[in-house]
Amino acid sequence: MTAARALPIVNVKDQVSAAEWQTRVDLAACYRLIAHYGWDDLIFTHISAKIPGTEEFLINPYGMMFHEISASSLVKIDLAGNKLLDSPYDINPAGYTIHSAVHEVRPDVACVLHIHTPAGIAVSAQKQGLLPLSQQSLFVLSSLAYHGYEGVALNHDEKARLQADLGDKNFMILPNHGLLTAAGTIADAFLMMFTLQRACEVQVMAQGGGAELIHIPQQILDGAKAMAAGVTRSKQGMGGALAWPALLRLLDQRNPGYAD
Numbered sequence: 001m002t003a004a005r006a007l008p009i010v011n012v013k014d015q016v017s018a019a020e021w022q023t024r025v026d027l028a029a030c031y032r033l034i035a036h037y038g039w040d041d042l043i044f045t046h047i048s049a050k051i052p053g054t055e056e057f058l059i060n061p062y063g064m065m066f067h068e069i070s071a072s073s074l075v076k077i078d079l080a081g082n083k084l085l086d087s088p089y090d091i092n093p094a095g096y097t098i099h100s101a102v103h104e105v106r107p108d109v110a111c112v113l114h115i116h117t118p119a120g121i122a123v124s125a126q127k128q129g130l131l132p133l134s135q136q137s138l139f140v141l142s143s144l145a146y147h148g149y150e151g152v153a154l155n156h157d158e159k160a161r162l163q164a165d166l167g168d169k170n171f172m173i174l175p176n177h178g179l180l181t182a183a184g185t186i187a188d189a190f191l192m193m194f195t196l197q198r199a200c201e202v203q204v205m206a207q208g209g210g211a212e213l214i215h216i217p218q219q220i221l222d223g224a225k226a227m228a229a230g231v232t233r234s235k236q237g238m239g240g241a242l243a244w245p246a247l248l249r250l251l252d253q254r255n256p257g258y259a260d
Helices: 018-036 093-105 118-124 135-141 158-166 186-208 218-222 224-232 240-254
Strands: 046-050 057-059 075-077 111-115 144-146 171-174 178-183
Touching: 018 046, 018 057, 018 111, 018 186, 018 240, 046 093, 046 186, 057 093, 093 111, 093 158, 111 186, 118 171, 118 178, 118 186, 135 186, 135 218, 135 224, 144 158, 178 186, 186 240, 218 224
Parallel strands: 144 171
Antiparallel strands: 046 057, 046 111, 057 075, 111 178, 171 178
């Protein structure tokens, strides 16, 4: 049997700006971290990052597993979905719909992260959505939106409804579908997804115990943003920059090559 071979990827570091290259390195690292934590869905789901100072963004090459994505393999597109740098790969059309919708209307957002984990989908399928059961849920509920399921996101008319539902929030649960975070940096988007995913895992496990659940009191929920800022040492309450260097060290040890 002949082994399957990946399509050749040319290193593009000399073809792009320093700012774009750094964005590529961080986004490739984010893809590999998603794989490391087991949140990937084969070649499906997607993370995008805006190239600083432009309306262009990077997204995954459709057909590569997340653990093998590198800085040079990412596909650069404009808001209309046109490829702006030669690539042997296409992009996921549903990914384009979701990510372009957010990037079109949220200039404060540099990274959009979307996953389909079992725990995330399980919570998204519950009528009450995410419940205030854990410290992780505390941070999420301070900026959480929902967007109802309309089938696979191939209809561009859906973009306006997704934009309206997201508003100025940073976390989104897509019922029957999955989870989404939108943040000013790749590091923040990842940390936010780590928090949202963990909140969903805890909820499903707690519900599985069958005992009566203790909800966090409303007065504590009301102070969530201030508490998040204190814990992460960030006025925005995200704090991805605090954890990001350690996460890159983890990748350097376990899955190097993302910066190629």
